[in-house]
Amino acid sequence: MTSPDSARKGLSLPNRITIGLLALIALVVGLVILINTVSENKGQAAPGESASDVEVVREDSHRLSQAPDEKAVLVEFLDFECESCLAAYPVVEDLSEEYGQNLTVVSRYFPLPGHPNSETAAAAVEAAAQQGKFKDMHARMYETQTEWSHTNEDRSPVFRGYAEDLGLDMNAYDAAIADPATMDRVNADKADGMALNVEGTPTFFLDGRMIRPATLEEFRDLIEAAIGS
Structure with a gap:
């Protein structure tokens, strides 16, 4: 040998x-x-999922508005404790109203670690969503953001008060807050966002493509091009 x-x-x-x-x-x-x-795999899928599992919009994603004649879909990854999201809130509302016939608007959770009550707020909104009150609690969070945000004090009692004001079944609300599945639902949105290279809030996608409009006029131009008007 x-x-x-x-x-x-x-x-x-x-x-x-x-x-x-x-x-x-x-x-x-x-x-x-x-x-x-x-390089090809970076940013495309979260650990444990294939690229095909990462979606900008999922079947259970919350719709702020559903266009009767849908021609485009606008998705916002948001944090209820984010000042920039608060600034974007009336803009998104106006665009939803202006193009509501053709534009569906979707909201997805993306609580940031630097905001002490962002996850708590998202869980409260998700608990309200389970009773059909997503849009109401979504609006309430932004309308009152300056009253509860940016403190290390637990604001969950404040959010529970909002749920009472909205007339929710409080036993069901409390059960939803205690159920780990509620936070799992929030984290599922965030996982998709991270896989889609979302790094901050608000981050917008129009028909599956990330957009960064610098002005309201540019935002409108993008939407009008998408819906073909």
Whole structure:
């Protein structure tokens, strides 16, 4: 039996150079394939999901408005404790009203870690959504944001008061808040957002494509182009 070392010693210098070059080429090709694979997968799917599982809009995503003649879908990833989201809130409301015949508007949770009550607020809105009051609680959070936001004090009693004001079944509301599935629903939105490269709020998608309008006029132009008006 011939050992690897003795086999190498029996090769001519040109052959050894050729084999060395082939090995180097194989290594480079392997690295290129690995880098391309990582680049293609980056930002497309959360750990444990395939890219096809990541959706800008899911079947259970909350619709702020549903267009009777839908031609475009606007999705906002939002944080109820975010001042920029508060500033965007009336803009989204106006666009929803202006283009409501053709534009469906979807809201998805994306609570940020720097906001101490953002997850609590999202859970309260989700608990209200389970009783058909998503839009009402969504609006209430923004209308009162300056009263409850940016404090480390737990604001869940405040949000419970909003639920009472909306006439919710409080036993069902309390059960929803206590149920881990409610926060799981919030986190599912955030996971999709992270997989879609959402880094802050508000982040908008129009017909599945991330948009960054700098002005209201640009926002309108994008929507009008999408709905074909």
